[in-house]
Amino acid sequence: MLRASLLAAARSTRMRSLVEAVPVTRSVVERFVAGAATPDAVRVVRELTADGRRVTLDHLGEDTTDTTQAARTAEAYSALLGALSGEGLAAGADVSVKLSAVGQFLPVDGEKVALENARKICVAAADAGATVTLDMEDHTTTDSTLGILRELRVDFPWVGAVLQAYLARTEADCVDLSGPGSRVRLCKGAYAEPASVAYQDKSEVDKSYVRCLGVLMRGKGYPMVASHDPRMIAIAEHLVVDSGRKADDHEFQMLYGIRPDEQRRIAADGAAMRVYVPYGDEWYGYFMRRLAERPANMTFFLRGLATK
Numbered sequence: 001m002l003r004a005s006l007l008a009a010a011r012s013t014r015m016r017s018l019v020e021a022v023p024v025t026r027s028v029v030e031r032f033v034a035g036a037a038t039p040d041a042v043r044v045v046r047e048l049t050a051d052g053r054r055v056t057l058d059h060l061g062e063d064t065t066d067t068t069q070a071a072r073t074a075e076a077y078s079a080l081l082g083a084l085s086g087e088g089l090a091a092g093a094d095v096s097v098k099l100s101a102v103g104q105f106l107p108v109d110g111e112k113v114a115l116e117n118a119r120k121i122c123v124a125a126a127d128a129g130a131t132v133t134l135d136m137e138d139h140t141t142t143d144s145t146l147g148i149l150r151e152l153r154v155d156f157p158w159v160g161a162v163l164q165a166y167l168a169r170t171e172a173d174c175v176d177l178s179g180p181g182s183r184v185r186l187c188k189g190a191y192a193e194p195a196s197v198a199y200q201d202k203s204e205v206d207k208s209y210v211r212c213l214g215v216l217m218r219g220k221g222y223p224m225v226a227s228h229d230p231r232m233i234a235i236a237e238h239l240v241v242d243s244g245r246k247a248d249d250h251e252f253q254m255l256y257g258i259r260p261d262e263q264r265r266i267a268a269d270g271a272a273m274r275v276y277v278p279y280g281d282e283w284y285g286y287f288m289r290r291l292a293e294r295p296a297n298m299t300f301f302l303r304g305l306a307t308k
C-alpha cells in the first residue's frame with residue numbers, strides 16, 4: 001500500500017514540489033545521490049574505484065517531453081565521459097541511460113530521437129573506453145527499449161540492458177538475451193506494475209529472479225546481478241560456481257549508498273562489484289523509488305523531518 005502510494009507520488013508533479021520544498025530532503029537525498037554536478041560524480045568515482053569497486057553513472061532525469069532537454073542529457077553524458085577520461089577514470093566505467101531522458105516519450109519521433117541521442121552517448125563511451133547500459137523503465141517501454149538495444153548493438157555490440165524479474169515476460173527475454181556478447185543487468189523491478197504483466201507477490205518476484213538468473217548464468221552472455229538481497233546474492237554465488245563462470249565473466253551491482261560494506265566484501269572476495277551512481281538535479285523520481293522499495297528508507301526520511 002505504502003509502496004504503491006510512493007510510486008504514484010514518484011510521477012506526480014504536485015508531490016514533487018512538496019517533497020522538494022521540505023528542508024531536510026536534501027540531506028537524505030545525499031545518501032543516495034552523488035551530487036548535482038559532473039565534478040561531484042567524478043569525486044565519487046575516484047572514491048569508489050580506490051577500493052576496487054567499479055561504477056556505472058546515471059545522469060538523473062526521466063520522462064522528458066522536450067527535444068532540447070533530451071539533447072542536453074546526451075551532451076551531459078558526453079561531458080561526463082570526457083571528464084572521467086581526463087582523470088584517467090573512464091576505462092572500464094559504464095554509464096546507465098534512461099531512454100525516456102533522451103527522447104523516447106517525445107510526442108513526435110520519440111524512439112528515433114532516443115536512438116540518435118543514445119548513439120551519441122555510445123560514441124562518447126567508445127572513445128573513452130567505457131560501456132553503456134540501457135536502464136529499464138515501466139513495462140510500456142520494454143519492447144521499445146529492447147528494440148533500440150538491438151539497433152545500438154549492431155554498431156556497439158557491448159551495449160547492455162536491464163531486465164526486471166517482476167515482469168512475467170522476463171524469463172523469455174533472458175533466453176533471447178543470453179547469447180555471446182550480451183550484457184544483461186537483472187534487477188527485481190522498481191515501478192508500479194499491474195497484475196496483468198507483473199508478479200505482485202514478493203516471493204513470486206524472488207522465484208522469477210532466481211529462474212532468470214539461472215538462464216543468464218547458464219547462457220553465453222555477461223550476467224550483471226543487480227540486487228541488495230542477501231538471498232539473491234548467495235544464490236548467484238552458487239550459480240557462478242555451478243556454471244563454471246570465472247571472476248571476469250559476470251558481476252554484482254548495487255546502488256550508491258546501499259549496503260556499502262557488502263559492496264566492499266564482494267570486491268575484496270575477488271568478484272567484480274559495480275556501484276550505480278546517480279548524480280544531477282533531477283533526483284525526485286529516483287529518490288521516491290528508493291523510499292518505496294524499503295520502509296527503513298522512509299523511516300530515515302521521516303526521522304529527519306521530526307528532528308527539524
Ligand code: FDA
Nearest residue numbers: 135136162187188189190226227228229253254255258276
Ligand atoms: P529487495 O528490495 O527485495 O530487498 C531484499 C532484501 O535486500 C531486504 O530484505 C534486505 O535484506 C536487503 N536490502 C535491500 N535494500 C537494502 C538497504 N537499503 N539496506 C540494507 N539491506 C537492504 N529497477 C528498474 O526497474 N529498472 C532499472 O533499470 C534498475 N536499475 C538498477 C540498477 C542497479 C545496479 C540496481 C542495484 C537496482 C536497479 N533497479 C532498477 C532497482 C531494482 O529493481 C530494485 O527496486 C532494487 O534493487 C531493490 O531490490 P533488491 O533486489 O535490492 O531487493
